[in-house]
Amino acid sequence: MIRDITIGQYYSTDSLIHRLDPRVKLVGTLCYIISLFLINNWPGYIIATAFLFMVIALSRVPVKFMVRGLRAIVLLLIIAGVVNLFFTPGEELWAWKKLSITKEGITMASTMVLRLIFLIMGSSIMTLTTTPNNLTDGLEKGLSFLKIFKAPVHEMAMMMSIALRFIPILLEETDKIMKAQIARGADFESKNLIKKAKALVPLLVPLFVSAFRRANDLALAMEARCYRGGDGRTKMKPLIYKKADAAAYLVILLYMIACIYFGRIFKF
């Protein structure tokens, strides 16, 4: 029942994008998100679309998987689209009672929906092509300059990778406890809100107990292997930039320049 939930799913295959350094992908995703909010005309959107589909093609991840991530925001898309379509003031094209569709409204609604779709698809390329471990390694190294300000970068990255690692375990645990309580007659499908909240107690208490137990075990196991934080710690697979990564940075830079020039400054 609860197994259907997928968060940050990784699609395992071998491609140019998969092999890129996670730092490149993090920077690239950030740049892409920024670019979506910089562009304000149709040539800009053509460039953004072309870039997105080029990366999808290079990543060898089926488009089906990309679209799957959109299902979660369908409602948001519909609301954003409808509200912008009907309630943007401007040059009226069609009206019925208080509802009216304006020229500005159509532009606003379509850019809003496009931006949201690209935002989700752009960031899901990163999670689909990067393993969670790689991602946190990338974050740790990418943000290591913050160490000058005494920020505990390694500890934060370690916490993040443990948290990610525990998501499937805790989901499985939830499923198990839920089934055990259903076997004892618990009712999780009640429509009554108060009953629904009450029904969560037999689920949440054992779940918290088990999360603490697992955390305790993990801490012990880490200590038994002499884990003592990030200072002086080396990696088995250190992140080193390769030629492809430099080329990717160049492509991202060119994309940003193109976006700013054609999407904002250049007048057609």
Place this chain on the structure above:
Amino acid sequence: MSIILDHVCHTYESGTDLKSDALKDVSFKIEDGEFVGLIGHTGSGKSTLVQHLNGLLKPTSGNIYFDGADINDSDYDRKNLRRQVGLVFQYPEHQLFEADVFSDVSFGPKNMGFDKKEAELTAYSALEMVGIPHDLFYVSPFDLSGGQKRRVAIAGVLAMKPRVLVLDEPTAGLDPAGRDEILSLIKKLHDENKITVILVSHSMEDVANYVDRIIVMNDGSVYLDDTPRNVFSHYRELESIGLSAPAVTYILGALQNKGFNVDTNATTIDEALHTILHALKA
């Protein structure tokens, strides 16, 4: 009253690339009052199978009948089914949540619509049945020892007064003393309360002394379904699917090879002792 499985198949994540057949065409019948051992290697489909018995999982195809009614009919009273077929999961102590032992055990009967007095009565007798002393009734279940927690969790299912008790690896993670305690408790429940028991395990040793019938699962299908004596006589085949016969089977086999006239079909230590003494006297 009986449980009938008719060509039950179950596929996880069907329709995706991750699909796996957990159960393949499983059919058998369990009669009233039987004590059945369900045995199989890790991943053989035992746990998936037992979750079908009280309707937690629905078969992808095939039917399951309890008392002659199909439990997956849309108008079947599944809550009542779960009262009748008590399912004790693996590591059941992980499901404890109440502030004290007694309230935790009465959780099940209260859900099943017993009134307060009745629920407390059944909780009381269930705790007595599993041998929890009275002075532990009102302590937090989290303060008990591992074996005690497990017995409290089993009492939580027994308090619903099930007619069929299904236990998934009830001895996992217990020391030998705790294991024997739980198994003899289950045996007592079967003998005195006439409860049908289905005991899931991967250890032949565990079940050999207690059950009347063994169903061996391998790779999602029923591999053998017979009395312990007949099942263990196939011990070479059992080894090939990652299981082993009880140690006595091997010892008696070795003795026979050395020329002793022993009965190699003995399955329990008592029977083995008897046949070895007999051979030595002769």
